Amino acid sequence: MERAMRDLTNEIIELIRRTSTRLPADVEERLRAAIEKEAPGSAARNALETILKNIELSRQKSTPICQDTGTPIFYVHYPEGWSTRALREQIRNAMAEATKRSYMRPNAVDAIYDRNTGNNLGGDDFPYIHFEEVDADQPLVIELMLKGGGCENVGRQYSLPDNELGADRDLAGVRKVVLDAVQKAQGQGCAPGILGVAIGGDRSSSYLKSKEVLFEKIGVRNPDPELAKLEERLTEEANQLGIGPMGFGGQTTVLDTKIVGLSRLPASYFVTVSYMCWAYRRRKMIVRGDQVEYE
Numbered sequence: 001m002e003r004a005m006r007d008l009t010n011e012i013i014e015l016i017r018r019t020s021t022r023l024p025a026d027v028e029e030r031l032r033a034a035i036e037k038e039a040p041g042s043a044a045r046n047a048l049e050t051i052l053k054n055i056e057l058s059r060q061k062s063t064p065i066c067q068d069t070g071t072p073i074f075y076v077h078y079p080e081g082w083s084t085r086a087l088r089e090q091i092r093n094a095m096a097e098a099t100k101r102s103y104m105r106p107n108a109v110d111a112i113y114d115r116n117t118g119n120n121l122g123g124d125d126f127p128y129i130h131f132e133e134v135d136a137d138q139p140l141v142i143e144l145m146l147k148g149g150g151c152e153n154v155g156r157q158y159s160l161p162d163n164e165l166g167a168d169r170d171l172a173g174v175r176k177v178v179l180d181a182v183q184k185a186q187g188q189g190c191a192p193g194i195l196g197v198a199i200g201g202d203r204s205s206s207y208l209k210s211k212e213v214l215f216e217k218i219g220v221r222n223p224d225p226e227l228a229k230l231e232e233r234l235t236e237e238a239n240q241l242g243i244g245p246m247g248f249g250g251q252t253t254v255l256d257t258k259i260v261g262l263s264r265l266p267a268s269y270f271v272t273v274s275y276m277c278w279a280y281r282r283r284k285m286i287v288r289g290d291q292v293e294y295e
């Protein structure tokens, strides 16, 4: 009961600040490596250099990496004994305070009346909070992803077979539709992007899982060797499309691809592509007893 009442609001404000103002090291490393692949003086190289300069400035000044601070998506892995109601309230209070401190731009707009609530709090849906109970001896882990609007707009879902694309209900068909999504996104999702791909599920679970898989670090491969191979192949082939950073042309369109395989009904075969922009903001806080760590 005691730990269920613990107030983590300040720690969650810090999680939000870190997520909004500091790009994770694995993403930054991948962007730095991408620069070397682009020709000196090219628009692609200039775009990547500007991105990296902005990342550095944001870190130094504790300001958001991008003016669009995105949709806040929280995944809370809570051990038995924590109150999810209390945690939800603390997350919502932290979000309102982080917005006041300008770590977040006010982003919650009532879709019916077109009114911005001004504090990043909508109904139960904003911020999005997913709870998952874990064993009692596990730490409390709160993960946060900030998903930009531009990249969200270019996400796509396909129902296979897709006759127009010649995509059947198999991994070859999956490859075709994922490359189609990248081709159609062009630079509008603020490339270079990271692809979260869900195969199967229903329409909603497929979208959900295609985002959830983006909590994994860059380079982490699916344990299924077939899917791992497809992840690498898709990144390589997407980079041959010539779209490049921000759509300026070049070698770097996609930094990584992550695939998750789900169950499906015999009647359906969905493939969902969530596109994450270069501002791939995701962090976590881990609470063990009185200690709080951030990753």
Ligand code: SF4
Binding pocket: 066, 067, 068, 069, 070, 147, 148, 149, 150, 151, 152, 189, 190, 277, 278, 279
């Ligand atoms: S898509 Fe990403 S990089 Fe582009 S404006 Fe939105 S948050 Fe910023």
